[in-house]
Amino acid sequence: MARLMDMGLNQLNTMLLDMSSLSQTAVAASIDAYSKGGRGSEVRKMAERLQALHRQVSDLSMEVIARYQPVASDLRFIKACFEISYGFFRYGRYALDIVEVLEIFGDLAKCDRSAVVDTAKVTQEMIRMSADAFARRDVNLARKIPAMDDTVDESYRNNLMKVMNAKGNLKCSLSGTLILRYLERIADHATYIGESVDYIVTGIEPTA
Amino acid sequence: MLESVTSLDVEERQRLEPHDALETKMEVVGLDAWYSTKQALVDVNLNVRSNKVTAIIGPSGCGKSTLIRCLNRMHELVPGSRVTGSVLLDGKNIYGSDLDAVDVRRRVGMVFQKPNPFPNMSIADNVTAGLKLAGVKDESSMKEVERRTLERVGLWDEVKDDLKRSGASLSGGQQQRLCIARALAIEPEVLLMDEPCSALDPTATAKIEQLITSLKQTYTVVIVTHNMQQAARIADYTAFMYLGKLIEYDETTTLFENPRQELTERYITGKFG
Numbered sequence: 001m002a003r004l005m006d007m008g009l010n011q012l013n014t015m016l017l018d019m020s021s022l023s024q025t026a027v028a029a030s031i032d033a034y035s036k037g038g039r040g041s042e043v044r045k046m047a048e049r050l051q052a053l054h055r056q057v058s059d060l061s062m063e064v065i066a067r068y069q070p071v072a073s074d075l076r077f078i079k080a081c082f083e084i085s086y087g088f089f090r091y092g093r094y095a096l097d098i099v100e101v102l103e104i105f106g107d108l109a110k111c112d113r114s115a116v117v118d119t120a121k122v123t124q125e126m127i128r129m130s131a132d133a134f135a136r137r138d139v140n141l142a143r144k145i146p147a148m149d150d151t152v153d154e155s156y157r158n159n160l161m162k163v164m165n166a167k168g169n170l171k172c173s174l175s176g177t178l179i180l181r182y183l184e185r186i187a188d189h190a191t192y193i194g195e196s197v198d199y200i201v202t203g204i205e206p207t208a
Numbered sequence: 209m210l211e212s213v214t215s216l217d218v219e220e221r222q223r224l225e226p227h228d229a230l231e232t233k234m235e236v237v238g239l240d241a242w243y244s245t246k247q248a249l250v251d252v253n254l255n256v257r258s259n260k261v262t263a264i265i266g267p268s269g270c271g272k273s274t275l276i277r278c279l280n281r282m283h284e285l286v287p288g289s290r291v292t293g294s295v296l297l298d299g300k301n302i303y304g305s306d307l308d309a310v311d312v313r314r315r316v317g318m319v320f321q322k323p324n325p326f327p328n329m330s331i332a333d334n335v336t337a338g339l340k341l342a343g344v345k346d347e348s349s350m351k352e353v354e355r356r357t358l359e360r361v362g363l364w365d366e367v368k369d370d371l372k373r374s375g376a377s378l379s380g381g382q383q384q385r386l387c388i389a390r391a392l393a394i395e396p397e398v399l400l401m402d403e404p405c406s407a408l409d410p411t412a413t414a415k416i417e418q419l420i421t422s423l424k425q426t427y428t429v430v431i432v433t434h435n436m437q438q439a440a441r442i443a444d445y446t447a448f449m450y451l452g453k454l455i456e457y458d459e460t461t462t463l464f465e466n467p468r469q470e471l472t473e474r475y476i477t478g479k480f481g
Contacts, residue, residue, distance in 0.1 A: 071440070075465055076466070
């Protein structure tokens, strides 16, 4: 027999899956706009929707705690919901930040965008893995994410070094740096989501 | 059926051995208990830490009340009952020939599910009933005990002007605090509580829970409760029992956040059966 609490937990799960899908679309749209020269105007609405969903997840999580006093895996799931929902919300927010860079800097068609596009591919794969790991409660998949975070971090640092020594186009290097910074933050959140999936399934808290 | 449930394995028992900083007040070792031919406890091993609240949870009939009654030899008062194994109190077996059952029950007091003040006695006499049975006659020390224990349970201000009133005239929550005062008056070292709040409303329950939390400064408390949230609120350690076996025993936070046994997980999340 289903427990009363299951209704709330299932609703939370559905909301997080919606956020997962929407945040992947938002990041993909922002990267697409950068690499293909679009404006990504649809991203703003997605980011706003993700923020609203994040608040709804927080409210529902609090309500389930207040009503049912969850314990064990139920409690771990709700605790992880806060982190995972925040991660999906931040994916959307950084996608919007990327689009805003494009609005400010205008046409970047003449810039060498390969480093950003390559890093974006890794980041988007991390987002997909974090989303799939959550959907399937797949600890093995979740544990593969941190190694990829190192790749993104390295790309960001390399770019910074390049910018510091470069004599080239400031517009290109500055926009690339900003976007890489947002990708680096997205990668961090993908790692946190992976850690939260691990915590739901195993109870193992991430180490600082 | 009993054989199908795994109790604490050797590794877990070792992990739960008390650390140096945590003294053991009572140690249950290989305890089995029967009601005639029906076995109620199966090889229970448990360390009760000094000055901590230990909660015992589990479904009806799992043996938690039997276990608590074995901790002060009340189980043997049931005709046909039997106990094997040992229960050490400060290292001495309470079932050993050198310890008297009455003395054990003085050192290990008990409070029951339903408040049971002596109905024909006043509030004051209820508090000192145990002392009188023990032969104490000095009036001034009786008065001192009355005041001290009623203050200890937070009842003094409510009853000090009418100590001659019948104990039965108090509210349910006050009666239960009176029973706790009666248990404390004989200065036990361990206080056993068998569902002490199950007959009380939320306000009275909150007062008893606050009292239990404060009592551990002086006493070691073992509480049986059906209310898992109560165990989570007040206990330092929690033991989960099922079909007479101790399935899991750990710090309360660990047991309720990340239980090691699937059976515990299913019980505390309400997925049982």
